[in-house]
Amino acid sequence: MNYKGLYLIAFLVIFQFCSGNREKKVSDAEIRETEEALIGANRILVKKDREKILAYVRSNNLTMKETPTGLWFGIERYGFGVKSEENALVTIKYTVSLLDGTICYDSDSLGVKQFRLGKGGVESGLEEGVLLLHVGDKATFIMPPHLAHGLQGDGNKIPARSVIVYNVILLKVEP
Numbered sequence: 001m002n003y004k005g006l007y008l009i010a011f012l013v014i015f016q017f018c019s020g021n022r023e024k025k026v027s028d029a030e031i032r033e034t035e036e037a038l039i040g041a042n043r044i045l046v047k048k049d050r051e052k053i054l055a056y057v058r059s060n061n062l063t064m065k066e067t068p069t070g071l072w073f074g075i076e077r078y079g080f081g082v083k084s085e086e087n088a089l090v091t092i093k094y095t096v097s098l099l100d101g102t103i104c105y106d107s108d109s110l111g112v113k114q115f116r117l118g119k120g121g122v123e124s125g126l127e128e129g130v131l132l133l134h135v136g137d138k139a140t141f142i143m144p145p146h147l148a149h150g151l152q153g154d155g156n157k158i159p160a161r162s163v164i165v166y167n168v169i170l171l172k173v174e175p
Helices: 003-018 028-059 124-130
Strands: 072-077 089-098 103-106 113-116 138-143 164-174
Touching: 028 138, 124 138, 124 164
Parallel strands: none
Antiparallel strands: 072 138, 089 103, 089 113, 089 164, 138 164
């Protein structure tokens, strides 16, 4: 089943759930059935995203590990600086691209990215990945949509449901 088919199923389930007589009470069984259908569709999408990432890793001969959340990471160069930690203010040099190699954003044109770990404001996959690094580490993170920009993309250069690749160098960790 392709993504359009999954979206159609999800739309039909939601439409059925929301349409009809406004006074009709929805049963617990109908709610459970709808939830199970959406969970099933989500599992299929996550599996397809993982298959795409695995194919990319293999075709590019990358040495990477997968975390329990689905983040793929590979450390290409080890630094000798302090390790990042929750609530630290980190500064990274980065390039964000799609699996096809299209560069979406990079620090050469936008400047380095600075954010506080654990406070949001960046992709959850980026926070998870940076927490694995020491200052000076150079790493690649591959993020499925649920750890990146989700169903909608970023509304600019990253399309809906995109797997993204972050190439990162951790420059600084501050309290």
